[in-house]
Amino acid sequence: MNLSVAEENYIKAIYKLQEGEQAVTTNALAYELETKPASVTDMAKKLKEKKLISYEKYQGITLSPEGRKTALQVVRRHRLWECFLVDKLSFSWEEVHELAEELEHVRSEKLISRLSDFLGNPVIDPHGDPIPDANGRMAKPRPQTSLDQANARRLVVTAVSDQSSALLAFLNAKSIKLGTQLEIIAHYEFDNSIEIKVKHQPAITISEQVAKNIMVRPL
């Protein structure tokens, strides 16, 4: 099946929003893709026609098995390019998403398998997200929670769930990256902010919003 760039972007966005089982809503998809609900409805009809999604009027969208396969391929390409940009071209993690958003649409299984080999077949991308293999399988992520829900005291950063350069730049400024070990000093009930300490750094207080987007597991 030969998909356009727009179709691939829709499929990937549906995959991203579909976490678990719940159907993806027209408005949510429009917001994610920075387009209008009317456009989403149009595209939904087309993708249903191509059997990539199941869609009934007013019932939201879910990926079909084919759609899921397609999504995983696009995600694979995206994350491998991100690895390339960070590992080989020394980009920092907040710069790569945008570029990978374009590179992911160069469709060549040979290119991607060679790129993967060249990178040493990485299994997680610069943001801690797992990279599907050529068959769409990916390492089950080790159990992790967002920092605001962690109950252990000493933690290690495993991923970031928001990949806006705004968040990533903030984390850079605070020297927090994948693998960073940190310790929870205090929870402040008033605004759910959290005081944390990274070794050799002064303790800092981060907002709930930031904490929700830092994934961690107990050390």
Next chain:
Amino acid sequence: MNLSVAEENYIKAIYKLQEGEQAVTTNALAYELETKPASVTDMAKKLKEKKLISYEKYQGITLSPEGRKTALQVVRRHRLWECFLVDKLSFSWEEVHELAEELEHVRSEKLISRLSDFLGNPVIDPHGDPIPDANGRMAKPRPQTSLDQANARRLVVTAVSDQSSALLAFLNAKSIKLGTQLEIIAHYEFDNSIEIKVKHQPAITISEQVAKNIMVRPL
């Protein structure tokens, strides 16, 4: 100026066909881009509007200075990606053109300058073509002629002017690559075929058509 993929492809094709000074013809451009003359006329109006070409009805097309600058950027991206594919991902020279045709449209000066650094700032691509630098300047190619017009006896292959995988596969089969040294054994007037010998290889006779597309300089 933000150009679409189609516009970039047109500009690059015009650059390619414009060798020297003569204006590019509607039909030639349509043929090069595998589209129809009517489409070319449409696009010509648009590119003229954007001041990338000069174009008058029935008079053909030439790049404006801006257009030339744009073309050189696209060519730079194309050739750097080709280097990447061959040098880093072990593609062979006949496989890379198609992929570079897509990769070249990812527009990021930062990406390209880092890619260039990563590759050691190469100045010729896998087909022997010069790579423009960030300012559009490229090494003046050393004097070279096509094999059918060479007058010296002992020659070295410097480039191939047709980059179809058909020609490149033929050259692979005959162990001819950039830098290959060869000797002209005979010219056959009947069909302008040429007998050549590569060291450690049996002599072979190549058609005029092949000879026209192999660029050489005297050893």
Next chain:
DNA sequence: GAAATTATTTAAGTTTGTCTAAATAATAAT
């Protein structure tokens, strides 16, 4: 130099992916 051929342009229509505005369905509030 008129006729034939070839090249180019125009006109009209298609596909893809958008958009706005209006209509309708679903959900929440009172």
Next chain:
DNA sequence: ATTATTATTTAGACAAACTTAAATAATTTC
């Protein structure tokens, strides 16, 4: 259980990049 609000779909339009068919210009040929 109406009413108000929000979500979604439909209708109609638009821009980009194509196409085919017809019209016109330029070039060759005799």
